[in-house]
Amino acid sequence: MSTLTEAAPPEADEPPARPPRKRGRLVPYWLLLPGILWLLVFFALPLVYQASTSVQTGSLEEGYKVTWHFATYWDALGDYWPQFLRSVLYAGAATILCLLLGYPLAYLIAFRAGRWRNLILVLVIAPFFTSFLIRTLAWKTILADGGPVVGALNNLHLLDVTNWLGATDGDRVLATPLAVVCGLTYNFLPFMILPLYTSLERIDGRLHEAAGDLYARPSTTFRKVTFPLSMPGVVSGTLLTFIPAAGDYVNADLLGSTDTRMVGNVIQTQFLRILDYPTAAALSFILMAAILLMVTFYIRKAGTEDLV
Amino acid sequence: MTTAQEHGGDVRLTGISKTYGSFTAVHPLDLTVPQGSFFALLGASGCGKTTTLRMIAGLEEPSSGTVRLGEQDVTALPPYKRPVNTVFQSYALFPHLDIFENVAFGLRRRGIKSVKKQVGEMLDLVQLGEQARKKPHQLSGGQQQRVAVARALINHPKVLLLDEPLGALDLKLRRQMQLELKRIQTEVGITFVHVTHDQEEAMTMADTVAVMNGGRVEQQGAPADLYENPGTTFVANFLGTSNFIEAEVAEVSGEDVFLKAGGGKLTLPKARCTASVSAGGTVLVGVRPEKISLTHADDAGAIPDGRNRITGRIADSSFIGVSTQYVVDSPVCDAFEVYAQNIERDTRLAPGAEVVLHWNPAHTFGLDADQDVEAGVEKVEEDA
Amino acid sequence: MAVLSAFFRWLRRNLVVIAGLVTLAYLLLPNVVVTVFSFNKPKGRFNYSWQEFSLDAWKDPCGVADMCGSLSLSLQIAFWATLGATALGTMIAFALVRYRFRARGAVNSLIFLPMAMPEVVMAASLLTLFLNMGAQLGFWTVLIAHIMFCLSFVVTAVKARVMSMDPRLEQAAQDLYAGPVQTFLRVTLPIAAPGIAAGALLAFALSFDDFIITNFNAGSTVTFPMFVWGSAQRGTPVQINVIGTAMFLIAVLLVVAGMLVGMRRKKKSL
Numbered sequence: 001m002s003t004l005t006e007a008a009p010p011e012a013d014e015p016p017a018r019p020p021r022k023r024g025r026l027v028p029y030w031l032l033l034p035g036i037l038w039l040l041v042f043f044a045l046p047l048v049y050q051a052s053t054s055v056q057t058g059s060l061e062e063g064y065k066v067t068w069h070f071a072t073y074w075d076a077l078g079d080y081w082p083q084f085l086r087s088v089l090y091a092g093a094a095t096i097l098c099l100l101l102g103y104p105l106a107y108l109i110a111f112r113a114g115r116w117r118n119l120i121l122v123l124v125i126a127p128f129f130t131s132f133l134i135r136t137l138a139w140k141t142i143l144a145d146g147g148p149v150v151g152a153l154n155n156l157h158l159l160d161v162t163n164w165l166g167a168t169d170g171d172r173v174l175a176t177p178l179a180v181v182c183g184l185t186y187n188f189l190p191f192m193i194l195p196l197y198t199s200l201e202r203i204d205g206r207l208h209e210a211a212g213d214l215y216a217r218p219s220t221t222f223r224k225v226t227f228p229l230s231m232p233g234v235v236s237g238t239l240l241t242f243i244p245a246a247g248d249y250v251n252a253d254l255l256g257s258t259d260t261r262m263v264g265n266v267i268q269t270q271f272l273r274i275l276d277y278p279t280a281a282a283l284s285f286i287l288m289a290a291i292l293l294m295v296t297f298y299i300r301k302a303g304t305e306d307l308v
Numbered sequence: 309m310t311t312a313q314e315h316g317g318d319v320r321l322t323g324i325s326k327t328y329g330s331f332t333a334v335h336p337l338d339l340t341v342p343q344g345s346f347f348a349l350l351g352a353s354g355c356g357k358t359t360t361l362r363m364i365a366g367l368e369e370p371s372s373g374t375v376r377l378g379e380q381d382v383t384a385l386p387p388y389k390r391p392v393n394t395v396f397q398s399y400a401l402f403p404h405l406d407i408f409e410n411v412a413f414g415l416r417r418r419g420i421k422s423v424k425k426q427v428g429e430m431l432d433l434v435q436l437g438e439q440a441r442k443k444p445h446q447l448s449g450g451q452q453q454r455v456a457v458a459r460a461l462i463n464h465p466k467v468l469l470l471d472e473p474l475g476a477l478d479l480k481l482r483r484q485m486q487l488e489l490k491r492i493q494t495e496v497g498i499t500f501v502h503v504t505h506d507q508e509e510a511m512t513m514a515d516t517v518a519v520m521n522g523g524r525v526e527q528q529g530a531p532a533d534l535y536e537n538p539g540t541t542f543v544a545n546f547l548g549t550s551n552f553i554e555a556e557v558a559e560v561s562g563e564d565v566f567l568k569a570g571g572g573k574l575t576l577p578k579a580r581c582t583a584s585v586s587a588g589g590t591v592l593v594g595v596r597p598e599k600i601s602l603t604h605a606d607d608a609g610a611i612p613d614g615r616n617r618i619t620g621r622i623a624d625s626s627f628i629g630v631s632t633q634y635v636v637d638s639p640v641c642d643a644f645e646v647y648a649q650n651i652e653r654d655t656r657l658a659p660g661a662e663v664v665l666h667w668n669p670a671h672t673f674g675l676d677a678d679q680d681v682e683a684g685v686e687k688v689e690e691d692a
Numbered sequence: 693m694a695v696l697s698a699f700f701r702w703l704r705r706n707l708v709v710i711a712g713l714v715t716l717a718y719l720l721l722p723n724v725v726v727t728v729f730s731f732n733k734p735k736g737r738f739n740y741s742w743q744e745f746s747l748d749a750w751k752d753p754c755g756v757a758d759m760c761g762s763l764s765l766s767l768q769i770a771f772w773a774t775l776g777a778t779a780l781g782t783m784i785a786f787a788l789v790r791y792r793f794r795a796r797g798a799v800n801s802l803i804f805l806p807m808a809m810p811e812v813v814m815a816a817s818l819l820t821l822f823l824n825m826g827a828q829l830g831f832w833t834v835l836i837a838h839i840m841f842c843l844s845f846v847v848t849a850v851k852a853r854v855m856s857m858d859p860r861l862e863q864a865a866q867d868l869y870a871g872p873v874q875t876f877l878r879v880t881l882p883i884a885a886p887g888i889a890a891g892a893l894l895a896f897a898l899s900f901d902d903f904i905i906t907n908f909n910a911g912s913t914v915t916f917p918m919f920v921w922g923s924a925q926r927g928t929p930v931q932i933n934v935i936g937t938a939m940f941l942i943a944v945l946l947v948v949a950g951m952l953v954g955m956r957r958k959k960k961s962l
Contacts, residue, residue, distance in 0.1 A: 027787075027791060028787040028790075028791035028792075028793040029787075029793065031783040031784065031786055031787035031791075032783070032784055032787045032793070032799060034780050034783065035780035035781060035783060035784040035843055035847075036784065036799060036802060038780060038839060038840060038843065039802050039803070039806070039840065039843060039844075040802070042818060042821070042836055042837065042839075042840040043802070043805070043806050043814065043818075043840055044802065045821060046814070046817035046818045046820055046821040047817050049817065049820045049821045049824055050816065050817035050820045053820050101711075101714075101715045101718065102715065104708050104711035104712040104714075104715060105711075105712040105713075105715040105716055106712075107708050107712065108708055108709055108711075108712030108713070109712070112708065112709055112712075118951060120716065122944065122947050122948070122951075123716060123719070123720060124716070124719060125947075126720075126723070126940060126943060126944050126947070127719060127720065127722070127723055127940070128897055128901070128943075129897065129939050129940055129942075129943030129944075130723060130726060130936040130937075130939050130940045131900075131901055131916065131917055131920055131935075131936060131939070132901055132903070132917075133903060133917050133920040133921055133924070134726055134920055134932055134933065134935075134936040135722040135723065135726060135936070136722075137740075137920070137924060137928060137932075138721075138722035138723075138725040138726050138729070139722060140740050141725050141729065141740045141741065142721065142722070142725055144740060144741060186718065186719070186722065189715070189718070189719060190719070193715075239808070243808055243809070243810055244810060244811060246810060247810020247811055247812040247813060247904075248810075248811075248812075248904075249812065249904070250903060250904070250921075254924055264810070264812045264904075267812050267816055268812065268907075268908075271816050271819065271908065272907075272908065277820065277823075280816060281816065281817075281820060284812065284813045284816045284817065285813075287810060287812070287813055288809060288810070288813045291808075291809075291810060292808070295808060365867055366866075366867075367863050367866070367867070386866065386871075387863070387866040387867050388866045388867070388868075388869045388870055388871050388874075388875075389869075392867075393867055393868065394863075394864070394867045396860045396863070396864055396867075397860070398858070398860070400858060400860035400861050400863065400864040401864075402861060402864070402865075402879060402883075403861075403883065404882045404883055413865070413868045413870070413878075414868035414869050417868060417869040417870045417874060417878075418869050459864075459868065460867075460868075463868065463869070
């Protein structure tokens with residue numbers, strides 16, 4: 001029994017929900033209407049059109065008809081499976097690199113930056129304000145044949161390793177898979193750093209002290225406390241990196257060669273140059289389905305096992 | 309003695325209730341808060357007290373019933389048309405406005421142009437004149453609390469509603485603010501309706517306390533009345549601590565009820581029994597721990613006649629300065645609580661000692677036996 | 693020996709800082725290159741290797757045919773897209789946080805999907821729609837597309853802010869005689885403003901820098917990113933680097949200035 005209620009916390013009594021007054025019942029629908037209509041017409045409806053286009057046959061001159069020609073899908077996959085594979089490989093490699101590069105920086109900003117924190121955050125976001133195409137072109141200069149980067153890699157015999165992996169070709173970096181992955185990593189790195197930073201920043205610093213107090217070495221603290229708590233950031237960061245990277249064709253085009261073409265390049269060419277709409281539609285539908293499947297699977301996996 | 313004038317500002321709730329789907333937050337209840345009084349709605353989490361308050365404020369639409377301020381039926385009025393103001397839980401100060409503008413908010417919305425003098429006076433009343441141009445987050449909890457009070461009071465509402473206004477403050481500040489709020493209420497003479505889960509707070513500040521439980525008002529009255537004459541086990545346990553003995557009615561005679569419990573005899577004034585009694589029936593006999601005297605069994609002879617007695621053995625004792633709290637096992641009730649003032653300490657009263665508990669029958673109260681004896685006992689887990 | 697082990701200890705303790713700074717360098721290196729090469733005087737049509745220092749491009753930033761026109765077009769599109777997406781997105785965010793309604797799950801998915809969709813898929817499908825409708829590709833189709841893909845980001849930014857807002861604040865306003873309109877203007881909007889501003893800024897940046905969706909749906913209209921893309925095939929004028937450098941500097945200066953003002957205000961009020 002208790003007469004001592006001093007320590008009682010401020011109670012959360014009945015939820016302070018707003019009273020749904022009767023006259024305002026239609027308000028949410030009016031608020032939603034324009035935006036949702038916009039998304040339905042210019043996002044959802046196009047997907048339906050695309051689905052229909054992908055099973056049409058015909059030609060540009062005679063017009064296209066829906067003939068439920070699903071063979072387009074098989075043909076597209078048969079013709080372009082290397083580009084699909086490359087997309088997954090390059091985007092996957094870029095995502096892993098982004099995580100490896102981005103985590104220390106996010107950690108640095110969250111826990112070690114002190115009064116430099118805001119400045120570094122600004123520096124992470126600032127490149128966004130220069131057109132990404134211009135910045136991607138700068139990599140052409142950085143990775144130029146015979147340039148300092150290639151020279152350094154050569155001297156360290158790292159090029160031998162990447163040659164053996166098939167990521168570079170002789171003493172060139174430009175126009176190789178390495179250059180494309182490097183560009184993808186660069187372009188999507190901030191999308192990894194920011195969610196990582198957000199979830200790291202939420203971690204109570206005292207948890208580190210508590211883990212240390214309970215005999216965890218710094219590395220154990222990281223493995224058992226910091227990293228698991230940053231999982232939400234890791235999940236959203238990898239998704240935000242992988243999805244756009246898998247559909248990207250700019251890096252493959254500017255920094256790669258015909259041997260590094262990704263599925264995005266194929267879709268772009270089919271649609272804008274060859275004007276083979278059914279194939280392009282089928283390819284883009286396969287890409288969408290593949291990514292949605294992977295994302296769903298990944299969220300399930302990460303969501304049930306690792307996320308608290 | 310009562311004229312219409314005097315009661316012109318009463319808050320009257322008639323048959324008011326609130327349901328959310330199948331959940332009933334407040335069962336139909338009638339409540340009158342006299343003008344100028346300091347009224348507390350006391351109860352545990354989820355008992356419906358805040359919902360009741362919000363229905364007076366107009367922030368919650370009652371499912372049935374009416375809210376009247378004096379002669380005016382305000383049930384259908386939205387909050388911004390009611391002459392009622394609220395001090396919100398965790399204050400809800402506008403973070404984008406400074407203290408001055410927070411306090412001036414209500415005046416400005418009612419189209420009052422020159423607010424400077426009024427706001428200045430009000431800030432002086434709550435001793436925050438210096439802080440007028442600061443933002444809420446730059447103030448301490450106690451200061452924010454006073455701004456919230458000032459922001460509401462400056463509108464001279466007919467009723468000031470306070471929703472757990474001291475919940476976020478630490479103990480010392482809470483004590484200080486209790487006195488401060490009481491002072492302000494006396495000074496301005498406005499009706500205060502105060503919602504709290506803290507029984508001490510309710511008893512210190514309010515003229516009238518209504519104890520709510522499960523969406524109903526269990527009992528209502530002056531703090532001392534509630535404490536001395538609880539009508540239900542819930543009130544008895546929620547306000548302070550009570551010991552209960554289930555006893556059989558032996559005889560009802562004159563002003564007293566005579567009871568049998570575990571071979572002993574107890575007396576209960578009929579006026580202090582809320583249950584209907586007849587010989588052979590059972591009654592819950594309650595007594596507050598501080599009313600009980602503890603005498604070592606060896607000295608039992610020295611106990612005056614006419615007192616209710618129970619024998620037992622001390623199971624535990626804890627010394628807490630002003631008093632010592634004993635837990636006594638007895639045949640009629642295990643874990644009898646006894647608070648003894650530290651006037652003269654009898655060193656024999658240690659765990660294991662045989663003792664006699666005795667008290668003035670006038671301090672006994674009787675309750676209906678069909679109740680949960682543990683109702684209203686605060687669980688340790690909830691406290692943490 | 694002692695010096696060496698002390699060095700290694702220091703290294704181990706600061707490994708994360710060093711790794712982080714390396715990443716930061718990786719992120720900023722291209723901007724440095726862009727800036728340096730804005731002072732280059734290239735020999736051929738491409739500005740990829742250093743020749744000699746020159747201020748020519750800075751003296752005549754609009755000296756390249758069509759470039760400044762495309763820049764101004766991009767700014768216009770970004771402006772209108774920001775306005776549209778912010779208005780529509782803010783409304784959706786308020787509806788999602790503040791009201792209960794049917795089909796909430798469907799609405800949430802419709803907001804989430806565009807962000808989880810590769811740009812090229814949205815670009816291609818939107819083009820399919822425009823072709824089927826026989827729409828004239830150009831300014832309007834680009835604007836429509838930009839509002840579409842910026843919308844979700846605005847909703848997310850505004851929603852986060854509105855969600856963290858204590859609903860009691862609006863109740864307090866109502867309690868203090870502010871009607872629904874007054875409550876919205878005096879309390880809700882000012883408090884939600886940072887979220888709306890963040891959403892608008894994001895929308896502006898996304899729209900201004902968008903290439904893939906624009907490339908599909910612009911027809912013969914040329915925005916600034918499309919101009920850069922085209923010049924990557926035909927020859928890159930130094931002026932591109934001038935614009936890139938100027939944009940970077942303006943953005944950083946604005947942010948730093950904003951931070952300084954914020955800091956001073958904080959100091960003053962303390």
